[in-house]
Amino acid sequence: MNEVTLLNTPATIEETKTCTKCHKEHPATREFFYAEKRHGDGLHAWCKPCSLSRMEKYRKVYRATTNGHLRDVYAGMKKRCSNPNCHNYHRYGGRGIKCLFTADEFVSYVINVLQIDPHGLEIDRIDNDGHYEPGNIRFVTHSENCKNRHKGMRIK
């Protein structure tokens, strides 16, 4: 058994690289490190788990900013209107509802025109059959949004 292992060893020896964050040694491959062109070996100094946890932290911080939060809201809105795989596409894109903003236009509209802090609020269309467009969006609390939805259902 040992001999077999030894024979196989030369073929499987890989260069290893120590993550500068967690100081664990990993094979120096793209499987364990993200590509990083600026480094001599083409790999990031941090291993993937460390890089991922930093990205997650960064995302959380970014989402807490108004800009980051609005870009998140925008992504959801765009998805509901244009991605048939989205679970509520039938209530938006499926009904011909479009998102007529670009991401930048949307962020600037909410900040400069609506002038509200959208944290903790949900986006709503004033005219339920209208598009996501200037003049037809507002931000409401989750419970207001649910009430509106029920009202809409009763009418139908």
Ligand SMILES: [Zn+2]
């Ligand atoms: Zn690491």
